[in-house]
Amino acid sequence: MASCTQVRVSVIGAGNVGSSLAQRLAEKDLADVVLLDVLSGRPQGLALDLMEARGVERHNREIIGTTDYADTANSSVVVITAGVPRKPGISRDDLLLTNAKIVRDTVKGAIAHSPNAVFIIVTNPLDVMTYLAWKTSGLPTHQIMGMAGVLDSARFQTFIAMELNISASDIHATVLGGHGDLMVPLPRYSTVSGIPITELMDQATCDRLIQRTRNGGAEIVELMQTGSAFFAPASSASLMVEAILHNQSRLLPVAAYLQGEYGLEDVFIGVPCRIGCQGIESILEMKLTDSERAALHRSAQSVRENVDRAMKLLENA
Secondary structure, eight states: OOOOSOOEEEEEOOSHHHHHHHHHHHHTTOOEEEEEOSSTTHHHHHHHHHHHTHHHHTOOOOEEEESOGGGGTTOSEEEEOOSOOOOTTOOGGGGHHHHHHHHHHHHHHHHTTOTTOEEEEOSSSHHHHHHHHHHHHOOOGGGEEESHHHHHHHHHHHHHHHHHTOOGGGEEOOEEBOSSTTOEEOGGGOEETTEEGGGTSOHHHHHHHHHHHHTHHHHHHHHHSSOOOOHHHHHHHHHHHHHHHTTOOEEEEEEEEEESGGGOEEEEEEEEEEEETTEEEEEOOOOOOHHHHHHHHHHHHHHHHHHHHHHHHHHHO
């Protein structure tokens, strides 16, 4: 398949996720990377550190650290990781107003210089921030997506592998819904070499792994105490960037804008999508049981409520 002609990716936010993503992109030789942050010195230092590793890692990608959005011009993909991270006792939704302001401002800055870019939102609460990014940008919905479905499915995949003592490479896991406590892992569509996990473990075990997946981010926050996950989120975003730049038409679970699919409208939520050079090429509508569909609708309702809260908070801020 043909690749995109542009090979610049801008990562907005030079925290742990952003810097890890910049490393992934450069060392996988996917694109030149612009790492932007409001804190002067940090993105420049990280970029220089990554550049000094090029000879060891055997790539020639350029990594630029900056505080100036002009340096992000003509990016094929813009990944927004900027925001306040979760801390113990703080839910994704608690971050609502602070991160809503950050995402609004970063989208405005980036789109002014890369109006044709595909935007990937990583900032939490992710589904809400993706909706706000779309509203702020005015872009077609296929150019905006949220990262979480890939991450949540990767976590479910990992826990299945650990439970069965089987290589994660043989496992395909499926998680729909919002990136939060109401996400919808689907055991029927999660397989080991094509065998549904419902045939390999009992219901109680499935339920336990589902709950651990829903609590995946919080579990890491509680363990780390002073931070949140960044390696797996960076890998997940990197996978999405690769699918876009190489026009792979990969079927990945991402937060996409629904217009009647799954009986839902005017909401960004995790569903399987075909991802290519233009962003979201199409949305796959899976056949769900009544209980699975109801769970997806509960998750969407929670996202909608938080979108409404965020919009009101921004109006009054």
